[in-house]
Amino acid sequence: MANNPPHVVILPSPGMGHLIPLAEFAKLLTTNYGVNVTFLTLDDSPQIKSFINALPDTITYIPLPIPDLPPTEIAVKRMILIVAHCLPFLREVMAKLKASTNLVAFVVDLMGTKTFEVAKELGVSPYIMFPSTATFLNLIFHLPELDRTIQGEYKDHPHLIQIPGSAPIHGKDFPMPFLQDRKSQAYISSFQICVRFKEAAGIFINSASAIESGPIKALMNMNSPPVYPIGPLVHDTNSEDDSSGCIKWLDEQLPGSVLFVSFGSGGRLSSEQFTELAVGLEMRGHRFLWIARSPTETEERGFFEVKSKSDPLLFLPDGFLERTKEIGLVVDSWAPQLAILKHAAIGGFLTHCGWNSSLESIVHSVPMIAWPLYAEQNMNAAMLAGELKIAIRPVVDEKRGLIGRDEISKVVRELMEGEEGKKLRIHVKRIAENAIKEDSYRSLDPIVNIWKNNIST
Ligand code: UDP
Secondary structure: OOOOOEEEEEEOOOOHHHHHHHHHHHHHHHHHHOOEEEEEEOOOOHHHHHHHHOOOOOEEEEEOOOOOOOOOOOHHHHHHHHHHHOHHHHHHHHHHHHHHOEEEEEEEOOOOHHHHHHHHHOOOEEEEEEOOOHHHHHHHHHHHHHHHHOOOOHHHOOOOEOOOOOOOEOHHHOOEOOOOOOOOHHHHHHHHHHHHHHHOOEEEEOOOHHHHHHHHHHHHOOOOOOEEEOOOOOOOOOOOOOOOOHHHHHHOOOOOOEEEEEOOOOOOOOHHHHHHHHHHHHHHOOEEEEEEOOOHHHOOOOOOOOOOOOOHHHHOOOOHHHHOOOOEEEEEOOOOHHHHHHOOOEEEEEEOOOHHHHHHHHHOOOOEEEOOOOEOHHHHHHHHHOOOOOEEOOOOEOOOOEOOHHHHHHHHHHHHHOHHHHHHHHHHHHHHHHHHHHOHHHHHHHHHHHHHOOOOO
């Protein structure tokens, strides 16, 4: 087997935000390095299926069985249960591949470290492809120390928290919900997952020095595990259709005139917030393309439900679509985001700051309005608006627990028409150029060399 091309098994945890960057990583390995890849999935949503069908034939795809869980389970816990459930099936697939191929590596994302036990049993080196920021990874490696030295909840900590290499951060911007309630099971489980990161033979991160030089340097100076920045990896759009009609509509708009509004693959707003957003957009009167998902109260919270069960357009204020038909398009749940961000008509992106969305916006030089909802999105928003200066962060009305219509209208004007927007546009263009020039994926060269020469890590 040792003379066969190296073979790598990749297993993303559930959710498009994990699957997309790991699939891009798989493509990079097969296309640029001639490595064979088996891509496993733990998700059966229609969006995942059509995405997988569009992958090149060089990647072998195997869906693993997923358990039937109550839909109310919170996202982190759900992912942990799904990953734990897959172990026997994973063992079977990996054992077969070990016997029939030159299996050199097993790659999971941030939620998958429990599966390391299977890789170790079979003598296969386990790796992590971290689909988020170096800043978050740096936090993960310092979590045991923070847990030891900070009393009470991080969000109540009176000072900015300094993690070497990263910009100082407010505890309230730590990932939520899992690092925001230290007594919860989600915190304990996430902590256990994070502690296992140091067992990885290597960690690939979807970032580049042009975006996060400080934390990347700090991570690369750690003795172990070795960290390889390989971003920005964003998926290409060749296979995207335009059944949503977005691209056709954008073709009719002037360059840089449209604000794109989307909250990722699972982000939902409360009904009140949904209404404020609609009214704020209408008040400003700027052109917009909004990928809307039904409000949280109208169906169970669905990180895993890419498509709304009920029609989100029914929750818009009365007459909204008619009144805004000359300036806006509202689309139900899903659209080809990459093709949209690439389109010349897009001048700004109101985003939930998921890391894939943030990178896609950076790569296409689109400045942002940072509107984080959950997970590590607050940290991302702090970085995009703070160190990088490529986003405006609207002020939350703490009394109402939402962003009000006037604030929405104000930040849309600032981004799309104001001086601030012009500055952000210049910054994002510069960062994009530098990040693309960096070709950071070449940091994979030595590791693929090790795999090809069958040197153990
Ligand atoms: N996405 C898309 N169409 C949509 C919503 C999302 O293509 O209507 C893609 C988006 O381009 C990105 C991914 O789904 O690649 C979402 O990942 P991200 O990390 O931004 O957020 P998450 O969905 O994990 O919260």
